[in-house]
Amino acid sequence: MSVSTAFAGGWEKLPTPLTPWILDVISSMGHTQMTPVQASTIPLFMRHKDVVVEAVTGSGKTLAFVVPILEKLVRRERRLAKTEIGALVISPTRELATQIHSIFSLFLSSQPTSRQSLSPDEPSGSNVQLDSEPTYPPPLLVMSSDSAPVQDLQRFLSTGADIVIGTPGRIEELLLGKGSNIVSVKELEILVLDEADRLLDLGFQAVLTRILSHLPKQRRTGLFSATMTDADAMSELVRVGLRNPARIVVKVQSKKTKGMNASVQGEKEVVEERRIPANLQNFYMSCRASEKMLQLVRIIRHEVNQQQSSRFIVYFATCACVDYFYRVLSPLMPPGTDLFSLHGHLPPSARTKTLSNFTNSVALPTSPSILLATDVAARGLDLPDVDVVIQFDAPTDTKSFSHRCGRTARAGRKGRAWVLLVGREADYVEFMAVRKIPLKQKHRFSHDGSVVDQSDEDEDDPEVQSVVTIIRQKLLADRALHDKAAKAFVSFARAYSKHEASYIFRLKDLDLVGLAKSFGLLRLPRMPELKEVSTDGWADADLNWESYMYADKAQEAKRLAEAASKPTRSVEEIERRRAARVEKRKANTAWSSQSRRQEEREKRRDKKDRKKRWQKTQTSPGSESAEVKRGEGVPPSGSDEGDDWEDLAREERAAKRVKQGHLSQTEFDAEFADL
Structure with a gap:
């Protein structure tokens, strides 16, 4: 049963009427009514109140601070000088900063033009034709992907931007580094920290402290996020300089009362019941580790065939996993599928290009578009028309769960989200329920798309081996893919061992051998986590490792040169030496343990x-002493x-x-x- 998003009335109902051209742009964007977070935040922000805003993803938080910033600048009695900043927006990621910049640009590019002032020497009745120019200059985006700090400063001086958007490091460089004696913040009206909890958690505290100490105290400050608990936000308010802020919380009500409401703390108490959009169907599927990739493929096929879904985001735990699966998943996907890769190790320009290509791709059920990503694409990004989010790996940071799900079911649209859980990871469902994120169980899919009978859920799926074979065929074509597979597997194990919910996600309880099958590995990598693991049921690929080649000729030449410089040993010899080392280590361990126990027994016996002997001497007749x-x-x-x-x-x-x-x-x- 779908639940529609509740709205809070038309924009004309705001206590302070909006500037006509700003209202026109909002209407052209299709936002005929305000969302609850907008109706609650905009009036407060416009009447000089600091705000702390917590609202589910897709609830319209960006417009809730874009509109007040524009209105404050429009209503200024004096125009800002070319070196003065009127508003500052700080974002944790380049992608989110770019998105915010594009929204400001849309508004400012649509503003009316004004005639240039006549020069003092020009008579007032002159008929000279004057050029027109925008009333307010375009916003300035500062981040490391586009330019160096010196170029940021040059662009600021050339445009005279009133609004600056960027990541913390580049904002600090502009205000306190290269532009410390040039850029003026004395007239700063508004500071916004978007995804504020992420800014405070990602190690930006020191940078933010330096920036905030440089800004005037007479300003309005807004903190916005979807997962900002009382502890997250309120404990930092004094540090970031908010004064008597209004706390705005948007809650998604239970199905009995449907919809969304907002209130301001102090005026009406609000208790949030769900931390995900009302239109989102959130599912989880429990499966074996060896079936994880197989079930991912079947979920995608089910969504394409049964739900007519066309645009997906699949989240993985690490950058190496995204990079690897991006290169091997094509044969397993529905025909005509377009895959896109996005993770933090890509150059900024490549990340921007990927987002643009995915957003603009023509996605149809006959040719779906699938973005493989890490949490770099989890927060704040407004990716239109995403039908389904699939979490191949549950996030290490549990806050990211709701942010990932929130990439779908945005602005009133319907959406579905899935998470794959292995073994005891099913306890994660209760863990998320406590955090007001309900999950509904879905049983595994069979090869024909039907649901697996519960009585058969403990049996191995015969199609697992076919998935392994398909992936291995890709790996056999290029040794570089084998290297990426091993790197991805090891990186996943490392990330898993550091999971925030460590009492649920325990590496020693995870079937690493089964997971290796899901990765399609040719052989198990050498890693400490596998030393004590039974390898029953595992078989290395039938492969001559000496002749296994890199597709890249330069890389293959390097491998051959390194092999020629080493003593020649057969695979059997290498394995024999390895087995001997393992046996020797076990023997030494057993001997040392046995020897220690033997020594302790001898000490006790002695x-x-x-x-x-002492007791006998003391109990002999006449030997009893006073002591x-x-x-x-x-x-x-x-x-x-x-x-x-x-x-x-x-x-x-x-x-x-x-x-x-x-x-x-x-x-x-x-x-x-x-x-």
Whole structure:
């Protein structure tokens, strides 16, 4: 059952009427009514209030600060000088900064023109034709992909931009570096931190502190995000300089009351029930590690054939995974599929180009477009017409979950999101439910698209091996793909071991061998995580590694040269040496452990023998001493035997505590190992 997005009335209902040309641009964008976050934020921001805004993805937060910034600048009594900045917008990523810049550019390119002022020497009744120019200059985008800091400063001086948008590092360079004596912030009206929690979490605290200390205190500040909890935002408010801010929270109500509401903290209490858009259907699928890639393919086929979906985003854990699967997934996808790759290790220009190509691609059910991405594409990006989001790997940062899902079901559209969970990862469902992100279970798909019967869910899918074979065929064509496969697998294991929900995502519980099948590896990589793992059910590809070639001739020549410089060894010899090293290590480990235990047993036996001998001497007729009477069998404190007896008694008491659970075995060994 779909739930429609609730709106908060027309733009004309704002307490302060908007400037006509700004209202015209909003109408041309198709926004005939305000969303709740816009209706709540814009009036406050326009009447000099600091705001902290938390709203689900796709709820219209960008316009909620773009419109007030433009209105503040339009209503200024004095135009800003060429070296003065009126508004500053800081974003955590280049992609989001570019998107915000494009929205400002759309507004400012549509503004009316004004006639240039006559020179003082020109008579007022002159009929000289004057050129017209925009009232406000275009915004300035500063980020490392387009230009150097010196070029940013040159563009600022040439355009006289009133609005500057950029990432923290480049903003700092413009204000405190190359332009410290040129760019003036004395007239700054508004500062906006978009995706504020991400800015505060990504290590930008020091940079932001320096920027904020440079800005005038008499300004309006807005913090905007979709996942900004009380602790995230309020604990940082003093540091970022907000004064008595209004907290605006948009909640998605339960299905009984449908829709979205917004309120301002202090005026009406709002409790958010869901942290995902109301129109989003959020599913999870539990499967074996070996079936993960197979189920991804079947979900895409199901969405294309049954739901007529055409535009997808698939999220992976690491850049190496995106880079690898981008190169090997084509044979598994529906015919005519266009794949796109986006991750943080790509050059900025390539990332911008990929986003543009994916956005502008002609996506149809007969030729779907699929973007493979990391979390670099999770926050803030307004990618139109995304029908489905699939999380191949659950995000390390749980906040990213809702941001990933929010790339679909935006601005009232319907959308679906899937996440694949392996083994005990199913506990993640309860983990997300606590965070107001409900997930509905979907059973695995069979080869014909039907749902697998629950009684058969514990059986291996026979099509897993065919997927492995298809991927391996791609890898066999180029040794470079094998290198990327191993790198992707290792990077995934490293990321998995650092998962934020480490009590759910435990590497020792993950079927790494099954996952290697899902990756289509030719052989298992050498890594510590696999040393103690059983390889039953795994078979390396039938391959002559000596003749396995790189497609790139220069790379292959380098490999051959390195091979020629090394002593020649057969594959059997290498494996034999490797097996010998493993056996030797096991033998040494076993011997050292056994030897230590034997020494401890001998020490205890010796102490018991000495105790018995001492007791016999003390119980002989006529040998009883005053000290023994007083201590009732305890030897004199000054004797060596007495010391040993006390140690033994203490050790026995500690052993009882270990059995009772009051003392750990580790603590016991540390205390008595040398006795």
